[in-house]
Amino acid sequence: MVRVLSQFWRLMALCLRGDYRKLGLVMFAVVVGLDLLGVYATIRLIEWTGAFYGALEQFDAAEAVRQVGIFGIIVTLNAIRHLVGLYIRKRLEMRWRRSLTSNVLDIWLANKAYWHMSVAGGAEGVDNPDQRIAEDVVIFLQKLLSEALDLISRVVGLFSYLVVLWSLAQFPLSLAPIGIPIEIPHYMIWAAFIYVALCTGLTHLLGKPLKPLLVQQQKREADFRFALVRLRSNTEAVALGNGEAAERRLLGDRFEAISTNWGHLIRRELILGGFTYPFNSSVLRIPLFVALPGYLAGHVAFGGLMQLSSAFSSVVTTLSWFIFSYRDLAELVAASSRLDNFITAARRAGETRGGVAADPALNDSIEIENVAVATPTGRPLLCLGRFNIAPGETIWVRGASGLGKSTLLKALAGLWPYASGCLRCAVGNQIFLPQRPYFPSASIYSALTYPQDPSSYEQAYLDDVLTRVGLANRIDSAPGQDPAQGLSGGEEQRLALGRLLVLKPDCIWLDEPTSALDIAAEAQLFALLRTELPRATMVIVAHRQPKGLGPVRMMELDEEPASAQTQIPVLA
Ligand SMILES: Nc1ncnc2c1ncn2[C@@H]1O[C@H](COP(=O)(O)OP(=O)(O)OP(=O)(O)O)[C@@H](O)[C@H]1O
Numbered sequence: 001m002v003r004v005l006s007q008f009w010r011l012m013a014l015c016l017r018g019d020y021r022k023l024g025l026v027m028f029a030v031v032v033g034l035d036l037l038g039v040y041a042t043i044r045l046i047e048w049t050g051a052f053y054g055a056l057e058q059f060d061a062a063e064a065v066r067q068v069g070i071f072g073i074i075v076t077l078n079a080i081r082h083l084v085g086l087y088i089r090k091r092l093e094m095r096w097r098r099s100l101t102s103n104v105l106d107i108w109l110a111n112k113a114y115w116h117m118s119v120a121g122g123a124e125g126v127d128n129p130d131q132r133i134a135e136d137v138v139i140f141l142q143k144l145l146s147e148a149l150d151l152i153s154r155v156v157g158l159f160s161y162l163v164v165l166w167s168l169a170q171f172p173l174s175l176a177p178i179g180i181p182i183e184i185p186h187y188m189i190w191a192a193f194i195y196v197a198l199c200t201g202l203t204h205l206l207g208k209p210l211k212p213l214l215v216q217q218q219k220r221e222a223d224f225r226f227a228l229v230r231l232r233s234n235t236e237a238v239a240l241g242n243g244e245a246a247e248r249r250l251l252g253d254r255f256e257a258i259s260t261n262w263g264h265l266i267r268r269e270l271i272l273g274g275f276t277y278p279f280n281s282s283v284l285r286i287p288l289f290v291a292l293p294g295y296l297a298g299h300v301a302f303g304g305l306m307q308l309s310s311a312f313s314s315v316v317t318t319l320s321w322f323i324f325s326y327r328d329l330a331e332l333v334a335a336s337s338r339l340d341n342f343i344t345a346a347r348r349a350g351e352t353r354g355g356v357a358a359d360p361a362l363n364d365s366i367e368i369e370n371v372a373v374a375t376p377t378g379r380p381l382l383c384l385g386r387f388n389i390a391p392g393e394t395i396w397v398r399g400a401s402g403l404g405k406s407t408l409l410k411a412l413a414g415l416w417p418y419a420s421g422c423l424r425c426a427v428g429n430q431i432f433l434p435q436r437p438y439f440p441s442a443s444i445y446s447a448l449t450y451p452q453d454p455s456s457y458e459q460a461y462l463d464d465v466l467t468r469v470g471l472a473n474r475i476d477s478a479p480g481q482d483p484a485q486g487l488s489g490g491e492e493q494r495l496a497l498g499r500l501l502v503l504k505p506d507c508i509w510l511d512e513p514t515s516a517l518d519i520a521a522e523a524q525l526f527a528l529l530r531t532e533l534p535r536a537t538m539v540i541v542a543h544r545q546p547k548g549l550g551p552v553r554m555m556e557l558d559e560e561p562a563s564a565q566t567q568i569p570v571l572a
Pocket of ligand 1: 119375401402404405406408
């Protein structure tokens with residue numbers, strides 16, 4: 001219980017962080033106030049019940065008609081109160097959702113936590129971040145708001161209804177008819193509490209397994225959706241590999257997992273419902289039976305009996321909040337624990353330290369010192385001694401496939417925690433271009449200038465760059481069309497190299513940037529790159545010697561630990 005409350009508290013603190021914090025609290029107070037007015041309306045209806053049935057009992061037609069009018073006014077005002085409260089509550093829900101989502105996104109993106117979480121793999125508690133950010137936030141806020149408001153108005157309502165019930169149920173219950181010479185004063189009050197306490201205990205006992213089942217259901221739904229998204233984004237590879245049957249199997253397995261858990265879930269809901277459903281339908285009748293001894297003993301008239309039963313059912317319904325809300329509460333706890341675990345894991349991932357230390361440069365050159373790289377499981381991959389790269393120099397990094405060249409670049413970019421050593425580099429504009437460049441799903445210009453905003457550049461200039469890298473045919477692509485859609489592997493690499501021309505970095509780290517291009521195209525693009533960026537330092541991982549860049553120094557990597565001073569020959 002304490003753990004659940006502290007999770008709620010941490011998540012609410014994120015909702016309340018940022019601008020409009022006070023406005024959110026004011027809106028919440030207004031919604032609570034309107035909900036409490038609802039309690040007042042219920043009490044007025046209890047009074048009305050007594051007055052109306054009293055009038056009927058005495059055949060007082062004029063009073064009965066007047067009471068119908070009063071009923072109309074109460075119901076109309078109550079409907080207005082309800083609708084206004086609902087509207088403000090929905091506005092508040094979106095306000096807090098915006099704040100929570102924005103804080104969760106900041107935590108996830110800060111210090112490259114999203115990356116460290118993905119490298120660490122599916123470590124427990126961090127699966128499907130997309131679902132946690134998009135769905136769990138919504139479930140958490142919707143359920144929390146509705147349950148919290150419900151609880152507040154019920155607690156306040158409880159006291160009001162109890163006062164009414166106490167004043168109505170003055171008479172005692174005599175156990176003399178069953179041979180026990182005892183009278184229980186205000187017995188209807190005790191009856192309400194004992195009845196609800198027993199029912200609540202039983203509900204909790206029957207519904208306890210619901211929470212883990214709901215957590216599993218959300219996870220399995222997200223796994224299924226993720227498999228669909230993966231298929232959608234790899235249609236070409238699947239189609240070429242005739243992978244339909246394999247995909248169908250995978251999707252079928254994931255769906256089967258959903259269906260199996262759903263079976264457990266509905267079985268548990270059936271067991272719980274086997275108790276709560278009859279409880280829900282009997283809760284409004286039982287009061288009448290409980291009040292009957294008082295009526296039969298002549299303590300109350302018919303109007304009083306109806307009023308009493310109305311007050312008693314208000315008390316019982318209020319006390320039964322836990323029973324009525326059990327499934328929603330289980331869902332709320334499931335969503336909040338998933339979200340809280342995700343945030344904790346993201347914060348921890350953002351604090352990941354280790355890897356290659358980036359120190360300020362002693363001069364304009366880049367100095368790499370004793371860099372050792374391993375896999376996440378600790379298998380050593382490669383180890384470099386010490387070498388310098390002069391400003392404007394081009395280095396060709398070469399080595400057997402799987403040796404760790406790409407991992408080395410990630411380590412030098414500060415992304416790989418399973419590495420050690422030091423990189424001294426002048427603080428300047430550096431770009432790392434991975435083997436598979438990323439293109440955002442926006443216009444061709446966004447893909448070209450990523451991560452900069454394309455609107456900061458003249459369109460004519462961007463068109464010129466596209467033309468020079470051989471993508472003139474893409475200039476007319478429809479606005480909003482996914483730029484990567486339909487690009488050949490070579491065209492993707494042209495676009496990525498065009499990005500370098502636009503962003504003009506001082507230092508470029510390239511991982512097999514022309515593997516999909518023929519030698520002539522590669523030489524032409526590299527020559528363009530060198531002409532446009534004459535002073536840029538370039539480190540290129542490639543299996544063949546890059547042409548068109550002028551003099552290149554080769555760094556041959558092998559599995560042997562490097563000597564203290566790595567020597568690299570200059571090639572023409
Ligand atoms: N996230 C990871 N988890 C586990 N192993 C990894 C991970 N990333 C890389 N490795 C392993 O590290 C080794 C080096 O991978 P890397 O991609 O750096 O090789 P490479 O030299 O660039 O290969 P290639 O020339 O084929 O592109 C491989 O055995 C790879 O399986």
